[in-house]
Amino acid sequence: MNAISTTNLGKRYKSQFALKGIDLEIPRGSIYGLLGPNGAGKTTALEIIAGLRHPSFGEVRIQDQGGYTAYCPDIAEFEPWLSPAEVLEVSAGLLGRPKPVNKINDMLAMIGLKDTGARRVGGFSRGMLARLGLGAALICDPEILLLDEPVAALDPLGQHEIMDLLTNLGSSVTIVISSHDLTEIEQRCDTVGVLNAGELIHQGPLSDLLASHAQHNWHLEVRPPVTELVARLLAVPWASAVSEVSPGVVEINYLDLEKAERELPVVLASSGSRLVSLVQVKPTLEEVFLSITKNGILQAELGEA
Amino acid sequence: MGIWHLEILRIWRTRRIIALTAVFLIVGIGDPLLVHFLAKLIANSSKNGVTVIAPTPTPASSIAAFGGSVAQLGTLVTVVVGAATLTIDSRPALAAFYRTRIQHPRDLILPRFLVVVVFTCLTLVIGIIAAWYETSILIGPVRAADLAVGFGFEALWVLFSLALVAAWSSVLRSVLAVVAWSIATLLFLSLIGTIHVLSAWSPSVLSSSIGSIVAGRSPNSFTGVSILSTIGAIVLLGFSVVRISRREQ
Structure with missing residues (x-):
């Protein structure tokens, strides 16, 4: 109520x-x-x-x-x-x-x-x-x-x-x-x-x-080096982008969550990397706020144009 | 703490009561003194053998001088104190504090208005007592009954002036603007009072009525303008309440 x-x-x-x-x-x-x-x-x-x-x-x-x-x-x-x-x-x-x-x-x-x-x-x-x-x-x-x-x-x-x-x-x-x-x-x-x-x-x-604004991103932290892991992840069809964002931390943008959840452990094991943590990247309210208000302003400007 | 307690605290802690008392007391003491010593002052300032003869001071002229000062200085300080109290929306956040806690804006305006009217009249009484005392010991006796009747008409002037201030405060938001427009309106009414056919009907004639009453003018001659001023004050106050009710913060 x-x-x-x-x-x-x-x-x-x-x-x-x-x-x-x-x-x-x-x-x-x-x-x-x-x-x-x-x-x-x-x-x-x-x-x-x-x-x-x-x-x-x-x-x-x-x-x-x-x-x-x-x-x-x-x-x-x-x-x-x-x-x-x-x-x-x-x-x-x-x-x-x-x-x-x-x-x-x-x-x-x-x-x-x-x-x-x-x-x-x-x-x-x-x-x-x-x-x-x-x-x-x-x-x-x-x-x-x-x-x-x-x-x-x-x-x-x-x-x-x-x-x-x-x-x-x-x-x-x-x-x-x-x-x-x-x-x-x-x-x-x-x-x-x-x-x-x-x-x-x-x-x-x-x-x-x-x-609604959650990104399809993981931050995967392993013991360096990450070269082998990145190479293997770039080869899988369910990942659209892979990059090392900081030493030992790899950001993975996945296309298919289910496949990613099933296959990531396999890739990790095959690369011989030692897992430290896996974190789902969540947007902050500030990021969401900036995103939707900027979109709103853009839409308003397009509407006026 | 209720609204009446708050309003009494307002007039006390903001020292507005001191301003009112000081002005009425100073003119109450000062004007009879000035009238009494006017002839000597003029004589002492005359030069080159020029002789200026001042009229002999009388109780009526003493009270008339006091009434004249009340009409000018007294009205000015009354308007300033009234505007500072009644311009509710001059501080929006403070206005929001009050407006979100009262049932109707009249619950805010009427106590403010009545407390200022009552305290202005009380301080006017102090001034009248001072003028009466000074006149009695320096110049001659004054009938207390005449002063009481004169005070009644002066109080009506205070009521009308403050109702006018309340009306302007419902139109304007700045204290200074309310003072300026209230004074301008009162001056306009005084100008109307100088037109022969309208002179008996302008509320401004009440502003120095105490002098006229002591000089022997019949109180009955003020009946019409008293009724008109009272009705005017009620209408102006009603206008203020309605305007402030409708006005956004």
Whole structure:
């Protein structure tokens, strides 16, 4: 069941389309990564879902269970004359869900701002504001959490801490993360949507996206030398390309997986090579992302031409 | 922490309350002093045997001077404080924080508006008390009842001015632009007030009404413009709420 779904959702600013009719399907309890290059429409999509912008056409359906949909912008901002604890109090209080002092303190500890004491938010760094933004959302016990670049302002340790925190929220919260940090998205998200120039060019489980772009490549590592092994592999019909990519590591591009799986051990044994490892080359999310967004841009350019 | 607590903290911690108090207190103390010593100041600055005769200070002229300063300096600081408070969308990320936590934008605008109105009126009372005290000891007695009635009309002017600021803040996003357009509109209303047939109906006549009341003008002469200003303030505030509800962040 989807927590959020959109139908033909579009946004037009004068003659410019920010979103060209997208159909998002965000499963309940998932961590959904919304990817795309700058200007793809990620922030616009999140702001429409959060109710901060009106769609030019299409619709958004939020099937919550009476819970709160929280939104954290990429650059969080608060009244500079409030303390972080007061920001959390205001955040919960405005929703009519005031929290006791111990809950506020627990949340400050959770987001790593316990030691800020009575300091006013006006002196906070961008990273501290990002943490506070997340805390201000979490203190409201959200059912849906929309995060626009939540870790962009954080150092690597901070990024890891915050992403750990989000991952540990469990399936009671549906999280939508817009991010450029593809490594974190790959590690944390179970579902992804890829936007490019206002169009949704891919959506589905992350594993499906990676599998659909899997290359037919192995990295075969043996004890050098590899000359005899390479010569024998070049002779087999199921390998289209064979090369030594680093000392002792041979990259094999296979045409027929079944044949390759049956015959590789035979070739290996006949060459007298000593096996170290055999690894299926998997594309990273970054490689897939670059591949599909470049294709998208190319297709758009061809379409315009 | 609820929205009312937040708004009271806002006016206190941003020191806007100090700005308002300082301005009304300074004109409340300074204007009666100036009126009292005006003749001596002019006499001391006269040269070459030229004699300038200043009018004899009266309680009415003292309060009128105070009313004039309230109309100008007081209105200016009220508009600046109002614009800084009411221009909700001047900081988009902060606006998103509030907008995603309230049921309706009126829950955000009305507390901000009312807290500024109440605190501006309270600081105006401090200024009036200062002017009354100074005038009483330096120039002559002033009827407290006249000051109370005058304050009522001045409070209506504050209400109208801030409603106008709220309306502009729903159209513009920059605090500076809201201040500029609000001042321009209030000046335009003052110009309308100089046209004889319209003078009784321009809300700007309320801005220095306290001086007129102390000078003996009947409070009944302000009835029409008071009703018009109150209706105008409600309409402007309603316009602000509707515009901000419809406006995208």
